[in-house]
Amino acid sequence: MLRNKTAVGGRRSAVKEAKQSETRITNGYDRLLKILKKMGSALVAFSGGVDSALVARAVAEALKEKAVAVTAISATLSERERLFAKEVAKLIGIRHIEIEIDELSSAEFVANSPHRCYYCKRLRMARLQRYAVEAGFNFVVDGANIDDLEDWRPGLKANEELGVRSPLIEASIGKLEVRTLLDELGLPFWNRPSSPCLASRLPYGTTVTREKLAQIEAAEEAVRALGVADVRVRHHGDTARIEVPGSDFQKILAADQLSRCFKKIGFKYIALDLDGLRSGSLNEIIKPSK
Numbered sequence: 001m002l003r004n005k006t007a008v009g010g011r012r013s014a015v016k017e018a019k020q021s022e023t024r025i026t027n028g029y030d031r032l033l034k035i036l037k038k039m040g041s042a043l044v045a046f047s048g049g050v051d052s053a054l055v056a057r058a059v060a061e062a063l064k065e066k067a068v069a070v071t072a073i074s075a076t077l078s079e080r081e082r083l084f085a086k087e088v089a090k091l092i093g094i095r096h097i098e099i100e101i102d103e104l105s106s107a108e109f110v111a112n113s114p115h116r117c118y119y120c121k122r123l124r125m126a127r128l129q130r131y132a133v134e135a136g137f138n139f140v141v142d143g144a145n146i147d148d149l150e151d152w153r154p155g156l157k158a159n160e161e162l163g164v165r166s167p168l169i170e171a172s173i174g175k176l177e178v179r180t181l182l183d184e185l186g187l188p189f190w191n192r193p194s195s196p197c198l199a200s201r202l203p204y205g206t207t208v209t210r211e212k213l214a215q216i217e218a219a220e221e222a223v224r225a226l227g228v229a230d231v232r233v234r235h236h237g238d239t240a241r242i243e244v245p246g247s248d249f250q251k252i253l254a255a256d257q258l259s260r261c262f263k264k265i266g267f268k269y270i271a272l273d274l275d276g277l278r279s280g281s282l283n284e285i286i287k288p289s290k
Helices: 002-039 050-066 079-092 107-111 116-135 146-150 155-162 175-184 210-224 246-253 256-265
Strands: 042-045 067-073 096-100 139-141 232-236 239-243 269-272
Touching (some): 002 139, 002 175, 050 175, 079 096, 079 210, 096 116, 107 116, 116 155, 210 239, 210 256, 246 269, 256 269
Parallel strands (some): 042 067, 042 139, 239 269
Antiparallel strands (some): 232 239
16 A cells, blocks of 8 residues: 555656646746747747757747848858758748858968967857848847757857857756747757758867868768768878767678778768767867966
């Protein structure tokens, strides 16, 4: 009898937790809409990733025709991600435009120090701010969430300097809530793997070039052709270091043609990272001072 009571109590506790979680998530989205409505009009820095997609969806709901999603087109954005951003904007129902930006014109960005993202974000957001002013939008917003505050994100400093707002942070929404909300909103890409810019595959101190970015893009497409959804190809000069989830190791090892393909792209050596896929693995050497 005691076990029955315990089991019932456990189920009640689980139901209570689920309801509290659901309420927390719903309240988060309500806070997000309230923040956006007060802006009056907004331009979303839109990559098509889940974070900026949630912001764009909420901005479209809160501000209707006074909202626009802008994707910065450059050598650091793969063609796959560019096309996906267009599809997501259409699905969300927000006006979408593309603006070309050349990060490779920035010597600081090309030098690829641990602050590379700061120089990239500074360049991109300044351009979007100019467009926002010209087009009559009150604010530029991005998809940074509260989990980004715990990682190495020098681009957040550029946002602060330029007055770019991060409504997910303001609404205290993290990555898990982002995906949960997209799912509840009926958006089918809620569980799509993240795909940072191609420059993030280059170790700090390695000069960023158009050729290297193109090699990374081609190599990752070759891996995806094997049925691997989530991949990073880290560019270490002549060596390509492949990061995929452990469950996909066999697909890589069984692909006889992959080595030939990578060598045709320009790599001499191909390595499979036995630690598997880690987002931001090249940041592991950084110990940011706080």
